[in-house]
Amino acid sequence: MREKILESALRLYTSKPPQSISMEEIAKNAGVSKGTIFYYFKNKNNLESELLSYSIEKYFSWIYGEPRDCKTLEKIVRKALKIAKDNPRLTMFWYYVFEKEIFSGNTQFARQLYDEMLEFLTLLLEDMGIDKPEQTAIILMAMLDGISIYSLFIPELDVDEIGNLILEFVKGRCKR
Amino acid sequence: MREKILESALRLYTSKPPQSISMEEIAKNAGVSKGTIFYYFKNKNNLESELLSYSIEKYFSWIYGEPRDCKTLEKIVRKALKIAKDNPRLTMFWYYVFEKEIFSGNTQFARQLYDEMLEFLTLLLEDMGIDKPEQTAIILMAMLDGISIYSLFIPELDVDEIGNLILEFVKGRCKR
Amino acid sequence: MREKILESALRLYTSKPPQSISMEEIAKNAGVSKGTIFYYFKNKNNLESELLSYSIEKYFSWIYGEPRDCKTLEKIVRKALKIAKDNPRLTMFWYYVFEKEIFSGNTQFARQLYDEMLEFLTLLLEDMGIDKPEQTAIILMAMLDGISIYSLFIPELDVDEIGNLILEFVKGRCKR
Amino acid sequence: MREKILESALRLYTSKPPQSISMEEIAKNAGVSKGTIFYYFKNKNNLESELLSYSIEKYFSWIYGEPRDCKTLEKIVRKALKIAKDNPRLTMFWYYVFEKEIFSGNTQFARQLYDEMLEFLTLLLEDMGIDKPEQTAIILMAMLDGISIYSLFIPELDVDEIGNLILEFVKGRCKR
DNA sequence: GATGAATGAGGATTCATTCAT
DNA sequence: GATGAATGAATCCTCATTCAT
Numbered sequence: 081m082r083e084k085i086l087e088s089a090l091r092l093y094t095s096k097p098p099q100s101i102s103m104e105e106i107a108k109n110a111g112v113s114k115g116t117i118f119y120y121f122k123n124k125n126n127l128e129s130e131l132l133s134y135s136i137e138k139y140f141s142w143i144y145g146e147p148r149d150c151k152t153l154e155k156i157v158r159k160a161l162k163i164a165k166d167n168p169r170l171t172m173f174w175y176y177v178f179e180k181e182i183f184s185g186n187t188q189f190a191r192q193l194y195d196e197m198l199e200f201l202t203l204l205l206e207d208m209g210i211d212k213p214e215q216t217a218i219i220l221m222a223m224l225d226g227i228s229i230y231s232l233f234i235p236e237l238d239v240d241e242i243g244n245l246i247l248e249f250v251k252g253r254c255k256r
Numbered sequence: 257m258r259e260k261i262l263e264s265a266l267r268l269y270t271s272k273p274p275q276s277i278s279m280e281e282i283a284k285n286a287g288v289s290k291g292t293i294f295y296y297f298k299n300k301n302n303l304e305s306e307l308l309s310y311s312i313e314k315y316f317s318w319i320y321g322e323p324r325d326c327k328t329l330e331k332i333v334r335k336a337l338k339i340a341k342d343n344p345r346l347t348m349f350w351y352y353v354f355e356k357e358i359f360s361g362n363t364q365f366a367r368q369l370y371d372e373m374l375e376f377l378t379l380l381l382e383d384m385g386i387d388k389p390e391q392t393a394i395i396l397m398a399m400l401d402g403i404s405i406y407s408l409f410i411p412e413l414d415v416d417e418i419g420n421l422i423l424e425f426v427k428g429r430c431k432r
Numbered sequence: 433m434r435e436k437i438l439e440s441a442l443r444l445y446t447s448k449p450p451q452s453i454s455m456e457e458i459a460k461n462a463g464v465s466k467g468t469i470f471y472y473f474k475n476k477n478n479l480e481s482e483l484l485s486y487s488i489e490k491y492f493s494w495i496y497g498e499p500r501d502c503k504t505l506e507k508i509v510r511k512a513l514k515i516a517k518d519n520p521r522l523t524m525f526w527y528y529v530f531e532k533e534i535f536s537g538n539t540q541f542a543r544q545l546y547d548e549m550l551e552f553l554t555l556l557l558e559d560m561g562i563d564k565p566e567q568t569a570i571i572l573m574a575m576l577d578g579i580s581i582y583s584l585f586i587p588e589l590d591v592d593e594i595g596n597l598i599l600e601f602v603k604g605r606c607k608r
Numbered sequence: 609m610r611e612k613i614l615e616s617a618l619r620l621y622t623s624k625p626p627q628s629i630s631m632e633e634i635a636k637n638a639g640v641s642k643g644t645i646f647y648y649f650k651n652k653n654n655l656e657s658e659l660l661s662y663s664i665e666k667y668f669s670w671i672y673g674e675p676r677d678c679k680t681l682e683k684i685v686r687k688a689l690k691i692a693k694d695n696p697r698l699t700m701f702w703y704y705v706f707e708k709e710i711f712s713g714n715t716q717f718a719r720q721l722y723d724e725m726l727e728f729l730t731l732l733l734e735d736m737g738i739d740k741p742e743q744t745a746i747i748l749m750a751m752l753d754g755i756s757i758y759s760l761f762i763p764e765l766d767v768d769e770i771g772n773l774i775l776e777f778v779k780g781r782c783k784r
Numbered sequence: 785g786a787t788g789a790a791t792g793a794g795g796a797t798t799c800a801t802t803c804a805t
Numbered sequence: 806g807a808t809g810a811a812t813g814a815a816t817c818c819t820c821a822t823t824c825a826t
Contacts, residue, residue, distance in 0.1 A: 183273040183274065183352070216421065280815095456795075466796090468812070476796065524707075578753040652821060
């Protein structure tokens with residue numbers, strides 16, 4: 081049931097502005113009563129946080145099973161940009177929850193997701209022989225996040241070309 | 257009076273989560289009545305948008321007067337990171353308004369600010385002899401925006417070091 | 433609960449000027465919370481419309497069960513005038529809602545009530561052998577509505593006498 | 609200036625729902641400031657009442673100069689129905705002000721207009737040899753007012769035909 | 785006479801959340 | 806486990822009116 085609610089909520093949150101979604105609507109959409117939502121999720125904030133984890137997992141968990149090589153790096157960059165391009169509403173939802181959490185002082189949440197990804201990328205870049213792997217990883221992630229945001233309001237953004245430059249940047253930091 | 261309201265609202269918005277600020281509070285803070293706020297600003301959304309423009313102007317308008325050279329580039333990067341680091345609430349406010357506008361379908365707003373900055377940076381990079389100046393400018397901006405967001409939840413982020421890497425990246429794209 | 437709200441709202445609306453009644457007051461009067469009112473009625477307009485139907489039903493639904501003869505006609509005329517005389521606040525409420533709906537372009541509402549009554553009266557007058565029954569019915573209704581309004585500001589209006597003349601008018605249109 | 613305001617307000621009030629008109633709009637429409645409106649009219653209510661008198665005068669004052677005969681009666685009936693038909697917004701405005709005044713307990717206003725017209729019609733009907741001239745006049749006025757209201761939501765109403773019946777009714781009350 | 789900036793009371797509406805069933 | 810009726814705090818916004826200039 082929990083999963084059913086999450087799945088239907090995800091569909092809802094990737095179809096319209098998150099601020100405009102009420103518990104009423106989530107319940108109706110999931111085909112259950114409002115009470116049931118509150119039975120499974122402490123409150124709206126909790127539901128949205130759980131939904132963020134759920135959706136991040138859904139779209140990015142594959143990464144952690146990949147080998148730590150150049151191919152994977154490329155895959156990550158391409159995929160991240162593709163998701164942003166193809167699924168703006170999803171990107172919006174992610175930023176919506178992040179913002180809410182961070183602005184209200186709860187940084188742990190974002191922190192954890194950031195740390196996980198940073199650790200993986202740092203190791204990957206290290207294995208690739210990149211100089212200052214952690215700093216490079218941070219910048220890489222920042223670039224991807226920044227571009228994801230831009231793609232929300234610049235429809236003509238050529239993410240393939242941008243992807244190339246980003247990869248060039250990383251590879252250019254290879255120690256000889 | 258308009259300015260007085262904006263100035264006091266800016267103080268308010270850089271002191272607490274934007275979602276928690278009511279028109280009531282803005283009025284009280286400015287020492288005027290609610291009606292006065294609505295006399296100068298059509299509605300809350302309008303006030304917040306105007307406040308965004310006002311604050312962006314305040315912090316970034318100096319850029320457009322600078323010469324288009326390497327020094328300016330460095331100044332921009334340093335300053336942008338410094339603002340984010342020193343003034344997280346301001347950064348939050350900016351993202352709050354952007355998000356609101358973009359998510360509700362009004363992309364023109366973000367678009368205009370983006371275009372202005374992009375144009376300036378592209379010319380600057382061009383003058384510096386950078387390859388693919390526009391694409392590079394986009395990535396540069398994305399990096400700065402991404403890092404600004406990260407600094408909101410990673411207090412130990414060393415923005416000076418990151419600034420160095422970013423500058424290296426740009427300069428590394430110099431055509432020989 | 434819906435009924436309870438309507439019943440208490442009707443009492444309120446027949447006790448003071450409709451323009452002066454707030455949702456707050458309606459809720460307090462019904463002994464429920466404001467939220468409950470909005471749970472059962474989409475908005476204030478909807479509540480007032482429903483209340484109009486509810487009260488019209490309450491006072492006039494008996495008509496449609498009556499035989500279509502001269503006696504009924506007399507009963508209708510007498511009753512309509514008596515309601516206006518005895519219950520000016522109710523009459524006011526009716527005109528208040530009608531006006532609101534019509535002025536805002538929603539004529540369907542008034543139209544339906546008008547059509548129902550017109551159909552019944554037309555058939556009744558037809559059965560009574562009245563010439564031009566539909567037109568006569570329209571005029572009859574107009575007279576009753578007009579007099580109802582007058583009784584709001586002419587307390588000394590002798591509605592019995594007026595009723596006599598109205599009935600004379602109708603009967604005078606009998607085909608020989 | 610007073611006249612200028614009234615004239616422009618009348619244009620406004622006959623172009624949109626009266627409830628939707630603010631002092632701001634009236635002022636803008638008249639090309640003066642809000643303060644000026646309040647200089648010439650004590651408050652909004654006063655402005656609307658004065659506007660009612662002004663417009664009634666404009667459309668009906670001719671009556672009192674007419675001879676008291678059958679021709680005039682016909683002219684009055686035809687004209688009253690024609691105004692309602694051609695100028696629904698004006699009719700709406702009249703009922704809007706009447707309603708406001710009466711509902712808030714101020715019946716004198718409506719009363720005076722009613723009395724003036726009643727006196728004239730009573731004398732006219734008397735001169736025509738009509739039985740119970742005052743009662744007949746009241747009913748005649750009620751009919752015209754009722755039909756005026758109906759014409760607001762029944763566009764296909766044939767006011768000419770109705771006018772004929774109304775005149776028949778009055779003339780039928782001639783003492784032989 | 786004329787202005788328009790400033791007021792602030794007042795009202796509708798939303799919606800997360802609770803809880804008896 | 807599941808429901809949905811009931812709550813009430815929170816908030817935006819409107820607009821007639823005032824008054825210093």
